[in-house]
Amino acid sequence: MTSMSNFPDPNFLGPSFPKQKLPDTYGAKPLFLIIGVTCLASFVLDALALGLPPSPYSIEWRTTFLEKIGDRSILLLLGAALTMYGIMGNRKLVVKLAAACVIAGIFFHASCLVIIKDSLSLKEQALSNISNQATQLQTQLQESRTSTENAPTLTAQEIAQASQQIDNQAKSLQQRAQVDATKLSIVNAGNFVITGLGLIFLGRFGFTRR
Amino acid sequence: MREEEVSVKRFRQYCQLLFGLTTSTTKTVHGWLVLGGLLIGLLYFPYWFGYLFQRALQGKTAWFLIACMLVLAFSEIIGKRRQLKKLAASAEDRFLGHSLIVSGIILFPFCRFAIWPQSLVWLMILAGIICSSWGVGFFYQFKFPAFLLGLTVYPRLGIVSRAAWEFFIPPNFLENTMAGISAWALRLVGWSAVADGQFISFPEGAVEVGWGCNGLDMAITMMLAGLLMGIFFQQSRTQIVRLEVFAFSLALIANIPRLMVVTIAYVYWGKDWFRFWHGFWGGQIFVGILFTLYYYAVMALISRQNQKSTI
Numbered sequence: 001m002t003s004m005s006n007f008p009d010p011n012f013l014g015p016s017f018p019k020q021k022l023p024d025t026y027g028a029k030p031l032f033l034i035i036g037v038t039c040l041a042s043f044v045l046d047a048l049a050l051g052l053p054p055s056p057y058s059i060e061w062r063t064t065f066l067e068k069i070g071d072r073s074i075l076l077l078l079g080a081a082l083t084m085y086g087i088m089g090n091r092k093l094v095v096k097l098a099a100a101c102v103i104a105g106i107f108f109h110a111s112c113l114v115i116i117k118d119s120l121s122l123k124e125q126a127l128s129n130i131s132n133q134a135t136q137l138q139t140q141l142q143e144s145r146t147s148t149e150n151a152p153t154l155t156a157q158e159i160a161q162a163s164q165q166i167d168n169q170a171k172s173l174q175q176r177a178q179v180d181a182t183k184l185s186i187v188n189a190g191n192f193v194i195t196g197l198g199l200i201f202l203g204r205f206g207f208t209r210r
Numbered sequence: 211m212r213e214e215e216v217s218v219k220r221f222r223q224y225c226q227l228l229f230g231l232t233t234s235t236t237k238t239v240h241g242w243l244v245l246g247g248l249l250i251g252l253l254y255f256p257y258w259f260g261y262l263f264q265r266a267l268q269g270k271t272a273w274f275l276i277a278c279m280l281v282l283a284f285s286e287i288i289g290k291r292r293q294l295k296k297l298a299a300s301a302e303d304r305f306l307g308h309s310l311i312v313s314g315i316i317l318f319p320f321c322r323f324a325i326w327p328q329s330l331v332w333l334m335i336l337a338g339i340i341c342s343s344w345g346v347g348f349f350y351q352f353k354f355p356a357f358l359l360g361l362t363v364y365p366r367l368g369i370v371s372r373a374a375w376e377f378f379i380p381p382n383f384l385e386n387t388m389a390g391i392s393a394w395a396l397r398l399v400g401w402s403a404v405a406d407g408q409f410i411s412f413p414e415g416a417v418e419v420g421w422g423c424n425g426l427d428m429a430i431t432m433m434l435a436g437l438l439m440g441i442f443f444q445q446s447r448t449q450i451v452r453l454e455v456f457a458f459s460l461a462l463i464a465n466i467p468r469l470m471v472v473t474i475a476y477v478y479w480g481k482d483w484f485r486f487w488h489g490f491w492g493g494q495i496f497v498g499i500l501f502t503l504y505y506y507a508v509m510a511l512i513s514r515q516n517q518k519s520t521i
Contacts, residue, residue: 102306106313109334113317113327179376186377200306204346207302 033086039079046072063118066111070191073108077198080104084206098206101199108196112189119185126177134170138163240304240342247311247335250318254328261325261365268490271431272367278438279362283355290352299345307342310334329364336363371430372421382408384424392419392469401474410473417473425465428497432457432504443512453508460507464500468492 050068055061080101087093141163266273287294299307314335321327336359340348349356364370375384385408393405402413409416436457440450472492475483486492 098302099305102309106309110313110317113321113330116330117327175381179381182373182376186373204302204306207305208300 029086029088031086032082036079036082036084036086039075040083043072043075043079046075059118059121062114063122066115066118066192067188070115070188070195073191073195076104077195077202080199081202084202088209094206094209098203101203101206105196105199105203108192108199112192115189115192116185119181119188123178123181126181127174130170130173130177134166137166141166240308243308243311244339244343246315247339250315250335251332253318254332257325257328258365265365270368271427272365275367275431275434276362276365278434279358282438282441283358283362286355287352293351294344294348297344297347297351299342303345304342306346307338307340310338310341314338325366326364333360333363367430368427371426375426384426385419385421388424388465388469389419392466392473395466396470396473399470403473410469412473412477415477417476419469423465423469423472425462425468428465428500429458429461432461432500435501435504436508439508445512445515449512449515453511456507456511457504460504461500464496464503468496 047069051065080097084094084097084101087097141159144159262273262276314331317334318328318331321331340356361367361370386405389408389410390405393403393410396403396410404411406416408419410419411417433454436453437450440453445453468487472484472487475487
């Protein structure tokens, strides 16, 4: 009751306490701690939901998992930063969180290797798929020339034109696949690099705070 | 006899210096880690150098670009070595650098399947060595050398520039433009050439303008040469930018006559002439003419600038 009676302290920000520092305006620290822990928990939940059951040898699982993690990685960064603000007085905890941030940042950077390797092999797959289909079409075309059924309807020139068209289409498809894969891998790896740098610098900041 | 004695003495001195360096580095954890990181660099070096050497024999210019970048980076670092000596790594920078080095050393054995992962791991280790020896402040005070050093890690600059180009520019834009302009120029000279997408077609045959023929590689090399000349002649920043833009456009414009010659050689003169113009010798002639033109243009620009500044 006593604490309630003087709760809206009339001199809270007033001049009657000139020497007292205001350590925590309006309880911002617990607020940030709540938001930060919520962000971290939601990130962890997302990662678990996306990653379980793990099948690290399957390239599809790896690509989708890392892509989704990269999309949500900003949540991890924000959560870590807000949590760090929330626990700022507690030196031991801050150092632990900072070390975790640095290690997570390095881990993010290292996972770029996996992202690039996977995107390269996926690109190879797509390119070989396209060329396989093109050769299949070409053989079908050649067969139709030798078969007697279509002989009166198809002239040699038409067949040559069709074959040229198949070649051109396959080539443009391959080109598009290549450019798309390059773009996607740059964006994905870029996400990881940027967030990793953010985490590393957050960790450094945490180490320097007392 | 005397020369031999001197050389033996010098050899001994070098050995002592090397031994002293190793013993002094292995006294601390930091020294051990840096040594381990450098060892990884030594393992990667033959791949890096071998690739560059092999491409240099084929007449590519990547080695020149990388050599220029290394020279620029190290000249700036050595020029500011007093500043470098003042830099010291704090405890958190040490921690960061050592974690980077250790994770690089752990990852490296799994990355031997191609050049690019090795180069990324080496980049990580290099960053770690810099962080743990001089602190993150190095990257603030030596932005430009750090950027250049980062670029030299991967020897296949062509792929890097291609990826960057394709990220921003619509597919085949430069090839189509080059084909269109070359066909137009050929028509001006009196040939009956028509551009169709990437193809320059004649009644007797067609030529495709591929990635290697769009002039981008040469334009980038010229840009770096412009940067080098700008730094060498101690030009201002705007002047360097001007030199680079000029180099880029000159290389692209000069690519058009080259394309015209190669096209005509392919369609009308026969295979041997095409090989001559498209291969090593044609490339050398083209580069020679281009650099001569560029040199005189740049000297004219610089002397005009100097006149302005003296008045």
